[in-house]
Amino acid sequence: MATGARPADTPQPGLIFDTLLAYERTAALRAAIELDLFRAIGEGPGDVPWLAARCSASERGIRILCDYLTIIGFLVKQDQRYGHTPTSAAFLDPRSPSCLASISRFLGNSTMVASFNDLAEVIRHGHTLLPGEGSVEPENPVWVEFAHSMAPMMAPLAAPLGAIALEGVSGPVRVLDIAAGHGLFGIQVARQHPQARIAAVDWAPVLEVAKANARTAGVEDRYETLPGSAFTVDYGGPYQIVLITNFLHHFDPPTCVGLLRKVHRAMTPGGRVAVLDFVPNEDRVSPPMAASFSLVMLATTAAGDAYTFRELERMLRESGFEGVAAHPVPGSPHTVVTATKS
Amino acid sequence: MATGARPADTPQPGLIFDTLLAYERTAALRAAIELDLFRAIGEGPGDVPWLAARCSASERGIRILCDYLTIIGFLVKQDQRYGHTPTSAAFLDPRSPSCLASISRFLGNSTMVASFNDLAEVIRHGHTLLPGEGSVEPENPVWVEFAHSMAPMMAPLAAPLGAIALEGVSGPVRVLDIAAGHGLFGIQVARQHPQARIAAVDWAPVLEVAKANARTAGVEDRYETLPGSAFTVDYGGPYQIVLITNFLHHFDPPTCVGLLRKVHRAMTPGGRVAVLDFVPNEDRVSPPMAASFSLVMLATTAAGDAYTFRELERMLRESGFEGVAAHPVPGSPHTVVTATKS
Numbered sequence: 001m002a003t004g005a006r007p008a009d010t011p012q013p014g015l016i017f018d019t020l021l022a023y024e025r026t027a028a029l030r031a032a033i034e035l036d037l038f039r040a041i042g043e044g045p046g047d048v049p050w051l052a053a054r055c056s057a058s059e060r061g062i063r064i065l066c067d068y069l070t071i072i073g074f075l076v077k078q079d080q081r082y083g084h085t086p087t088s089a090a091f092l093d094p095r096s097p098s099c100l101a102s103i104s105r106f107l108g109n110s111t112m113v114a115s116f117n118d119l120a121e122v123i124r125h126g127h128t129l130l131p132g133e134g135s136v137e138p139e140n141p142v143w144v145e146f147a148h149s150m151a152p153m154m155a156p157l158a159a160p161l162g163a164i165a166l167e168g169v170s171g172p173v174r175v176l177d178i179a180a181g182h183g184l185f186g187i188q189v190a191r192q193h194p195q196a197r198i199a200a201v202d203w204a205p206v207l208e209v210a211k212a213n214a215r216t217a218g219v220e221d222r223y224e225t226l227p228g229s230a231f232t233v234d235y236g237g238p239y240q241i242v243l244i245t246n247f248l249h250h251f252d253p254p255t256c257v258g259l260l261r262k263v264h265r266a267m268t269p270g271g272r273v274a275v276l277d278f279v280p281n282e283d284r285v286s287p288p289m290a291a292s293f294s295l296v297m298l299a300t301t302a303a304g305d306a307y308t309f310r311e312l313e314r315m316l317r318e319s320g321f322e323g324v325a326a327h328p329v330p331g332s333p334h335t336v337v338t339a340t341k342s
Numbered sequence: 343m344a345t346g347a348r349p350a351d352t353p354q355p356g357l358i359f360d361t362l363l364a365y366e367r368t369a370a371l372r373a374a375i376e377l378d379l380f381r382a383i384g385e386g387p388g389d390v391p392w393l394a395a396r397c398s399a400s401e402r403g404i405r406i407l408c409d410y411l412t413i414i415g416f417l418v419k420q421d422q423r424y425g426h427t428p429t430s431a432a433f434l435d436p437r438s439p440s441c442l443a444s445i446s447r448f449l450g451n452s453t454m455v456a457s458f459n460d461l462a463e464v465i466r467h468g469h470t471l472l473p474g475e476g477s478v479e480p481e482n483p484v485w486v487e488f489a490h491s492m493a494p495m496m497a498p499l500a501a502p503l504g505a506i507a508l509e510g511v512s513g514p515v516r517v518l519d520i521a522a523g524h525g526l527f528g529i530q531v532a533r534q535h536p537q538a539r540i541a542a543v544d545w546a547p548v549l550e551v552a553k554a555n556a557r558t559a560g561v562e563d564r565y566e567t568l569p570g571s572a573f574t575v576d577y578g579g580p581y582q583i584v585l586i587t588n589f590l591h592h593f594d595p596p597t598c599v600g601l602l603r604k605v606h607r608a609m610t611p612g613g614r615v616a617v618l619d620f621v622p623n624e625d626r627v628s629p630p631m632a633a634s635f636s637l638v639m640l641a642t643t644a645a646g647d648a649y650t651f652r653e654l655e656r657m658l659r660e661s662g663f664e665g666v667a668a669h670p671v672p673g674s675p676h677t678v679v680t681a682t683k684s
Binding site: 014019023028055056060065073076126127284285294305 | 358363468
């Protein structure tokens with residue numbers, strides 16, 4: 001998140017007002033998605049009475065919401081009619097195959113949002129105020145929501161990750177997909193490489209989502225599941241490829257090293273681990289989306305962070321890996337970091 | 343609020359992610375103000391251990407907060423030390439005479455913020471879900487908070503408003519200040535014109551704040567108060583000048599006309615009314631700060647709005663005024679609209 005613009009040379013009092021009211025932007029976009037407004041915008045003439053009827057809402061409410069969405073860049077307004085911007089047409093209208101609107105459910109999850117209610121107290125303590133490990137407490141139902149609703153955001157990453165994980169690989173391979181979630185990453189590897197067999201680790205209710213996606217993708221005969229905690233479940237193996245996606249950021253470095261050592265033991269020599277994560281630059285304040293993810297980890301976990309490449313490299317080396325390399329995913333805030341078991 | 347940028351020509355999925363997490367920006371800035379971080383930044387060497395000690399907070403929390411504030415434009419970072427941007431130095435460090443940090447208390451008022459918790463439902467209904475008239479229910483304590491904490495934001499408007507209200511005025515004048523709040527607008531007129539006597543209308547507990555400010559300004563001998571509702575209290579008079587500041591936006595046009603007629607009756611012929619408000623352009627989507635204020639009125643009032651100049655002109659004419667003119671206040675989202683009793 002965050003625009004990451006260079007600070008203005010002259011004082012900008014408006015930025016303070018804007019930031020103290022930024023939560024209204026979140027509320028407006030979430031409300032529009034909930035009211036199915038972006039579908040109505042794509043379908044209809046776009047005048048207030050029509051939109052209000054289509055969304056079963058008041059005309060006053062729809063007019064003010066649509067004006068606000070125009071101001072913040074999600075609609076255009078002309079002659080008292082509202083229409084899509086390129087962004088809302090591609091990513092917010094449910095009729096678009098690339099629609100991301102469902103991410104509002106995970107990102108607006110009440111537990112996650114409530115973690116920011118008293119952020120000053122979080123900062124005093126230095127960790128989440130949620131009980132235990134926060135969002136990564138065992139069997140936290142938020143990960144079922146993640147698996148359902150974040151899939152459209154993660155899907156565009158699957159093909160690049162699959163290509164990176166499979167580069168130079170031939171013949172039968174066994175692939176371990178840790179914290180599989182929606183399963184799309186392992187499934188994509190199975191689709192790209194017909195001789196790949198996938199074993200997916202996650203909590204059992206989450207794996208139900210992954211299994212359904214594997215069936216839809218037609219790879220269920222090469223897809224097994226290992227329900228439980230990635231820290232304690234028996235991985236079986238050995239594996240030639242291991243995917244660790246959107247996972248290490250939840251834990252402190254010693255915990256990550258413990259997991260990576262366990263992964264290392266379950267791999268064949270020459271095997272490749274591929275870590276997909278938010279990886280900020282060493283300055284920790286760029287690029288904005290990856291760097292700002294640290295705040296989410298502060299508010300929702302006991303000791304997680306968005307790790308820089310050097311930090312990930314150190315953890316991977318400490319765990320026995322070598323040849324650590326970064327592969328930024330173009331057009332995304334994510335980076336794939338690969339390493340090899342010698 | 344809102345940057346009001348022209349929508350991008352290519353789809354920007356990052357804008358959706360950014361907006362769904364925009365509430366984190368609000369949380370981060372509010373937390374920094376609560377922790378008195380900006381004072382510490384101005385005082386000290388700006389390294390994490392020093393800042394954490396000075397703010398009685400954890401190093402992990404301070405590091406992640408300061409990185410985040412750097413990303414969103416409120417700090418700069420160099421060599422692991424954080425420093426002020428021009429904006430934070432001028433408007434967030436309590437040692438600065440122009441510090442605005444207190445506005446976080448009113449803008450973060452829990453009742454106001456909670457009005458956005460179920461914005462979809464607000465839009466269905468077309469009005470606030472708060473009881474009765476919402477934020478303008480009689481004696482709502484939020485206006486005492488407003489009088490205390492929003493004064494630094496309103497203070498820069500007082501001199502331009504006073505000059506506009508007093509233009510061409512000479513000799514003894516009686517001035518009515520409706521919804522006086524902090525009282526700064528009427529007080530400024532008294533300071534600019536030693537023959538002006540001010541009568542301030544607001545709820546009694548709010549007027550205590552205004553009276554204290556009048557004493558500080560040394561104009562208490564020309565300052566009287568009329569406690570009660572602006573709709574029912576006896577104004578006395580007649581007045582040559584009436585100020586109506588940040589008030590009409592809370593009500594629907596017929597209610598505004600009722601108030602303006604009451605004001606008209608309390609004025610001398612040739613007297614001037616000066617309305618200070620957020621006045622969006624006729625397109626209702628620009629400029630961004632004034633136009634986006636409508637959403638606040640949707641969420642917190644029964645029927646309020648940010649009115650355009652044409653709408654205000656119509657209400658003023660309907661109430662017997664003429665010569666309606668707009669005076670934008672440079673560098674502010676506010677406009678002063680003046681009119682004359684013929």
